[in-house]
Amino acid sequence: MEQSAQQARQLDHLASAPAPGGSPFAAFGMPGFGGPVSAAPPEPRPILELEGEAYEDELDALSDWVDDWLMPVYGAEVTTAAPWCLQWQEHDDVVAWLHALWLAYQQHKDPEAGLAGMFVWHRDFLTHAMAAIRAPGGPLSACMTSPERPAHRILPGPPPSARSEKTAAEPEAPAPGESELAS
Numbered sequence: 740m741e742q743s744a745q746q747a748r749q750l751d752h753l754a755s756a757p758a759p760g761g762s763p764f765a766a767f768g769m770p771g772f773g774g775p776v777s778a779a780p781p782e783p784r785p786i787l788e789l790e791g792e793a794y795e796d797e798l799d800a801l802s803d804w805v806d807d808w809l810m811p812v813y814g815a816e817v818t819t820a821a822p823w824c825l826q827w828q829e830h831d832d833v834v835a836w837l838h839a840l841w842l843a844y845q846q847h848k849d850p851e852a853g854l855a856g857m858f859v860w861h862r863d864f865l866t867h868a869m870a871a872i873r874a875p876g877g878p879l880s881a882c883m884t885s886p887e888r889p890a891h892r893i894l895p896g897p898p899p900s901a902r903s904e905k906t907a908a909e910p911e912a913p914a915p916g917e918s919e920l921a922s
Contacts, residue, residue, distance in 0.1 A: 786838040787831060797838070798828060804841050813869060817886050821873040824882035826891045832878045840868040 786797050805827070817823045827833045846852065847860035871877060881892040 783842050785835065787835050798834065801834070801838055801841055802828060804844075805837055809837075809840075813865065817883055819884040820875055822875070822877070822879040822882050822884045823873065824879045824891055825889055826882075827879070829891070830878050830893060833872055836868050836872050840864055 786794065786801065789797055810823070814823065815821060824830060824833070827837070843864040844860055847856040847864070849856065852859070873879060878894065881890070881894050883890050
């Protein structure tokens, strides 16, 4: 009888204590039942937001993927309709496009993406990104249009907007109470 009363007190105590992880199954480590959650991977950041060694490391990994897998499989022929650049890493816009494509690839090849994950990547990401990068008037249009004639040229970007130029040209206004003639 005493043992039953002790068990009842233990059950009452356990019932009133907050469950670790918010689930009564958490103590058993059962995934999906509030068990231990593995550490989430760091949030991916656009490559152009990275600096220094973080940028270099990400660009190295991206270069391996592009040069060893993407272009041999999906690069097709280099023509005026589909230019390429052997120095694509120097084209910031191309780096940004390819990095986004690579992140999407990693997400869609994961088993959690389901059986159609790679189809979705092909349909929604690969086709559009490659068409934009390799367009006849795109960012690589001044580069290699024939494998026999390697070329590389960064196209000049647009000039700053009129608002940016106006702001830069305007002198600073004097502080309140400060004379404009004071030197």
